[in-house]
Amino acid sequence: MSVGQIILTSVTKRFGDTVAVDNVSLQIEGGEFFSLLGPSGCGKSTTLRIIGGFEYPTLGEVFINGELMAGTPPYRRPINTVFQNYALFPHKTVAQNIAxxxxxxxxxxxxxxxAVEHSLDLIQLLGYNDRKPSELSGGEKQRVALARALINEPTILLLDEPLSALDLKLRKQMQLELKALQRKVGITFVYVTHDQGEALALSDRIAVMNDGKILQVGTPAEIYDLPQxxxxxxxxxxxxxLEGTLISENEIMLTTEPPLKIASTPNDDIxxxxxxxxxxxxERxxxxxxxxxxxxxxxxxxIQDESYLGTTLQYTVQTDYPRPLVVHQQNTGGANEYRFQRGDTAYLQWNPENAIVLENYED
Ligand SMILES: Nc1ncnc2c1ncn2[C@@H]1O[C@H](COP(=O)(O)OP(=O)(O)OP(=O)(O)O)[C@@H](O)[C@H]1O
Ligand SMILES: [Mg+2]
Structure with missing residues (x-):
């Protein structure tokens, strides 16, 4: 068992008729940056609140550092939480807030x-001791909230959409800082977000949720390259x-007229x-x-349509398949690069390993 380990076994949480969390089992290792990702209402915050002890599961169990948490209140868990709205004390200084x-x-x-000096160093706000929260930028307030949550040296930090109040540019910068901070302190971070880019950029592993269920757990590359x-x-x-029928372990007959055969990643589960x-x-x-x-x-x-996205060129292409396909090409700006125009004939090609056969998920 690693310090900072979290295990959920078949956790379900009901609020009246609503099943907020539906039979979730999960093992998060000590020191991991682990994200819960999914659309609004899918049960991310409820799962986090169950780990923190702010809610108790209707069914199932929570183990932290190997210990069963039945009935253990939040303040008896080796955990701190950072919420979206930071909730700093407005009349206290930065140092008093952290302390x-x-x-x-x-x-x-x-x-x-x-300890306060060490924290200020960690969040790169040395010398800000006597400022009031009203004298800080959004990103600085967020960093003070992080320092305040870390000062008790928890083994686990829970973060519920902590960057969502920040504008895009600051959010990107804070993402990098947050990841660096997590590496430095080395404790488990459980991070809730509905922003897939954020989850990919930050996480060691991601759990993708929908309707209270976990649909896949994996590294960012596994989730992106091998969605299940x-x-x-x-x-x-x-x-x-593209819809079709699996005709061999790695061949699909597409539903087109005439039928088209394509090769895919082998999948013997289906x-x-x-x-x-x-x-x-x-882009593949x-x-x-x-x-x-x-x-x-x-x-x-x-080619039906062409748009200039900056780093890529996006084309919409009508093939024999009923729905048009979207294609991204790197915008290298090279002199030899041919830019397709509306009405051009083009051939779409890809390696079989980039065609992923999916289970059809029933909800
Ligand atoms: N205290 C509660 N009482 C009743 N229903 C609740 C309560 N808390 C959450 N729910 C319901 O449980 C479901 C999951 O809510 P939760 O807050 O976990 O979603 P979320 O994934 O965090 O969404 P968001 O991205 O919008 O924050 C929702 O349908 C919500 O309405
Ligand atoms: Mg939420």
Whole structure:
């Protein structure tokens, strides 16, 4: 057992008729940066509040550092929480805000001021001791809230959308700081967000939730490159979805007229002749002016639309498949780069390993 480990076994939480958390089992290791990601109302905050002891599960159990938490109140858990609205005391200074948790424990003054200095150093706000929260920027307030939550040296920090009040640029900067801070203190962070980019950038592992259930747990690369179902493939990034029938372990017959055969990542979990969905990321599709020599994964299409996204060029292409496909090409700006125009004929190609066969997720 690692210090800072969290285990949930078949946890369900009901509020009246609402099932906020539905049979969730999860193991988070000590020192992990672990995110709960999903749309509004999917049960992220409730799961976090159950870990923190602010809610008790209707069914199932929570273990922290190997100990069963049945009935253990929040202040008896080795955990602190940072909420979205920071909730700093407006009339206390930065130093007093940070020191609060230690003062409650009757720790000696010199020790408290050492700890406060160490915290200010950690959040890069040395010298800000006497400022009031009203004299701080949003990002600085957020950092003070973090310092205040870390001063008791919890083994686990819970963070519920802590950056959502910040504007985009500051949020990106704080994401980097937060990740660096977590590496420095080395404790478990459980981070709630509905922002997939944030979860990908920060996390060691992510749990994707919908309707109170965990649909997939994995590293950012696993979640992005090998989504297990359509919800995950759609919620994280963009995907083209092609419907068809699995005709061999790694071949799909698409529902087109005439039927088109494509190759995919081998998947022997799904029985043959089952209707499946294949997901292909827009940036994994290559646009060419000529077809490949073998006709595997090569669809002929006509460019319907072109948009300039900055780092990429986005094309919408109509093929024999009923729905148009979205394709992203790197905008290298090279002199030899051909920019397709509306009405051009183009050939869409991809490697079989970039065509992911998905279970159809039933809700
Ligand atoms: N105290 C409560 N009483 C009744 N229903 C609740 C309570 N807390 C949460 N719920 C319901 O449980 C479900 C999950 O809520 P939760 O707050 O965990 O979602 P969330 O994923 O954090 O959403 P958001 O991204 O909007 O914060 C929602 O349907 C919500 O309305
Ligand atoms: Mg929430």
């Amino acid at each position: 609060f948790g230690l003062q409650m424990q009757k720790i000696r003054k010199p020790e408290i001021s050492d 179902n359509r919800f995950v493939a759609d919620f994280i990034g963009t995907s083209n979805f 029985p043959l002749n089952t209707p499946v969905t294949v997901a292909v990321r827009p 599709i290559d646009l060419g002016m000529t077809p490949t020599s073998d006709d595997v994964n090569c669809l002929r299409g006509v």
